[in-house]
Amino acid sequence: MATVRLLTDEEAARDPRVAAVFADIRATRNTDFINNFWRALATQPELLESTWARLRQVMAPGALDPLTKELIYIAVSVTNGCSYCAHSHTAAARAKGLTEAQEAEFLAVLGMAAQTNQLVTALQVPVDPEFQVQT
Amino acid sequence: MATVRLLTDEEAARDPRVAAVFADIRATRNTDFINNFWRALATQPELLESTWARLRQVMAPGALDPLTKELIYIAVSVTNGCSYCAHSHTAAARAKGLTEAQEAEFLAVLGMAAQTNQLVTALQVPVDPEFQVQT
Amino acid sequence: MATVRLLTDEEAARDPRVAAVFADIRATRNTDFINNFWRALATQPELLESTWARLRQVMAPGALDPLTKELIYIAVSVTNGCSYCAHSHTAAARAKGLTEAQEAEFLAVLGMAAQTNQLVTALQVPVDPEFQVQT
Amino acid sequence: MATVRLLTDEEAARDPRVAAVFADIRATRNTDFINNFWRALATQPELLESTWARLRQVMAPGALDPLTKELIYIAVSVTNGCSYCAHSHTAAARAKGLTEAQEAEFLAVLGMAAQTNQLVTALQVPVDPEFQVQT
Amino acid sequence: MATVRLLTDEEAARDPRVAAVFADIRATRNTDFINNFWRALATQPELLESTWARLRQVMAPGALDPLTKELIYIAVSVTNGCSYCAHSHTAAARAKGLTEAQEAEFLAVLGMAAQTNQLVTALQVPVDPEFQVQT
Amino acid sequence: MATVRLLTDEEAARDPRVAAVFADIRATRNTDFINNFWRALATQPELLESTWARLRQVMAPGALDPLTKELIYIAVSVTNGCSYCAHSHTAAARAKGLTEAQEAEFLAVLGMAAQTNQLVTALQVPVDPEFQVQT
Structure with a gap:
């Protein structure tokens, strides 16, 4: 269940903003795995960008x-x-x-x-x- | 505001169960200060005892x-x-x-x-x- | 504190819908006391009426x-x-x-x-x- | 879904503390059925014991x-x-x-x-x- | 999952109060679709009636x-x-x-x-x- | 009541980051009034900056x-x-x-x-x- 679609890697690759965030998640976490939260949020690129940028900062050591x-x-x-x-x-x-x-x-x-x-x-x-x- | 009375030290002293908990709070925390939560809970001695006993255990190092x-x-x-x-x-x-x-x-x-x-x-x-x- | 005014009995008397609900609360509860929830809700007569009508029904024996x-x-x-x-x-x-x-x-x-x-x-x-x- | 494993009866039998709680649940409720909450909590024996002991007391007539x-x-x-x-x-x-x-x-x-x-x-x-x- | 049964159209038709609400939902929304909330609430006809009557009023333009x-x-x-x-x-x-x-x-x-x-x-x-x- | 101090204008003026946010709030809202949320958050300049920047963006027409x-x-x-x-x-x-x-x-x-x-x-x-x- 979900109220929005979950973007596949192919779909994510079509939007440069989404692609950049996905790449940064992979680099930061050192894994290819992108969990569903980001795939759902990717339907809203601005919200995806601002949420990931803040999360990365807040959760850093x-x-x-x-x-x-x-x-x-x-x-x-x-x-x-x-x-x-x-x-x-x-x-x-x-x-x-x-x-x-x-x-x-x-x-x-x-x-x-x-x-x-x-x-x-x-x-x-x-x-x-x-x-x-x-x- | 409160939905129950807050017991004073005098009132607490009248019920041996309450008095024992208050004494243990003071000893454990090394202070004479008993905060309002315990003074309110003291209107229900059994709940006071079980809550304090569990809290002391759970919050210990x-x-x-x-x-x-x-x-x-x-x-x-x-x-x-x-x-x-x-x-x-x-x-x-x-x-x-x-x-x-x-x-x-x-x-x-x-x-x-x-x-x-x-x-x-x-x-x-x-x-x-x-x-x-x-x- | 409140985000709306609390109606006094004088103000309540000016709106027949509010006056009728206040009278019914007093009759149902057999007391002259109207608590602040109804005085605040009285700023919205339709909501006051529907809420009181439902509450009286739901809380009845x-x-x-x-x-x-x-x-x-x-x-x-x-x-x-x-x-x-x-x-x-x-x-x-x-x-x-x-x-x-x-x-x-x-x-x-x-x-x-x-x-x-x-x-x-x-x-x-x-x-x-x-x-x-x-x- | 769950964030912990649900213990089977075989696994429960291996820890005396868990086995004792499961036996008491069965005796108190007069049924062999142990619901998932206890099977999940059984991964934490101390929490299982204290929670069951308190629940049995609180919910008694x-x-x-x-x-x-x-x-x-x-x-x-x-x-x-x-x-x-x-x-x-x-x-x-x-x-x-x-x-x-x-x-x-x-x-x-x-x-x-x-x-x-x-x-x-x-x-x-x-x-x-x-x-x-x-x- | 649910804690009550969801009434089918056949079952709904057996209770005149439920049938009337289902008919009104269909007429108001101009669709034959009755979603599960109403099918679950239909196990309680009085609650179904009062909830639908209020919802229709509150959500109207x-x-x-x-x-x-x-x-x-x-x-x-x-x-x-x-x-x-x-x-x-x-x-x-x-x-x-x-x-x-x-x-x-x-x-x-x-x-x-x-x-x-x-x-x-x-x-x-x-x-x-x-x-x-x-x- | 509060769990932190509320900064006065004098105190806010001492930290350039806080002063800049307060000035921007005043300019954006076209009023000298700074409400207590910002005065409390001002005890944490980074959080103040990021919260205000995001709020201004999100609440814009x-x-x-x-x-x-x-x-x-x-x-x-x-x-x-x-x-x-x-x-x-x-x-x-x-x-x-x-x-x-x-x-x-x-x-x-x-x-x-x-x-x-x-x-x-x-x-x-x-x-x-x-x-x-x-x-």
């Missing part, structure tokens, strides 16, 4: 290591209920070295956060003054 | 360091729109050493994930077979 | 008792992170006889459901054939 | 009857958009005696709550002082 | 044109992560004349809104007095 | 008019439960000419979409083949 960034990405994706995103970023986290022990703790934190978020919202707990930044 | 766990916690909390949780866990992350540079990258990942989750859902991208675990 | 309906309402509201709704329907549930023991169990179920929802989504568990209705 | 608890569970699951959870808990509610008439009213409340939550958030209705608990 | 209404509908559906709704309303928007250029901009706004919503929630930005309506 | 874009923005924001965003974009929509009649219909669509999304998810309606794009 920096003050946070790439695996930590993937875990944060999965946390957002799971909470948003995005099935595709959960699949793709879990695969990415494993490719970046996620161990079994880390995955176990990660899942435990995900579940705990969802639970206490729900309780806080049910109880409508007021923010402690100690947690507020002076503005 | 392990295969993932405490700061990484806080970042995952914030990611879930922000995506769930939990204002109290965003405040309390951001404060906790800073107390655990979150640097300015890390916070900048963390926010960038949070925003990027929300954006691509939304695009994936709008496009209804099918999961690549490469991302699926054989079951 | 039937195969499910009124308290059970309120608990379901709170469950949706808390999961949606709707602060006003959590406050108003928790107050309504208490007015309809919610006991302390029921509230404790209700909160425990709310938290448990949020936690297992999150784990299911993280693990992307496929639906068992046993749970599917033949179509 | 108490001040709220088991059917009411299932309806609350479905309400959270549907609002979270958890497909698996909607399927499994709807099946559970029916097994616990949910009638056609109750299901009709339940769905009506679910839809109504979602609608008024959305309107309240759009209008940003301020909480009435009458709904606030004195803290 | 008025101060906002039908295409704009569909885009708003998709925006809510995607943000709620409703796969069926994203599919059905995207198809409806295209049937109502959505152009390629409009779709590109629509997707860009969807992604941008999700991103800034997330940043606002992470930063817990207080509402400017200028944005508040005097109440 | 194009195949969709600015008011339609604001309505889509509000729809996402309300569904995400973002209070600040609901306030700021409702104000923006009114500044761009949203009429009372349009606002009434907009709210009706928002509520209707939330309701049918919820019903679709509860019923787990399968996507009709007619709504799927051939891939």
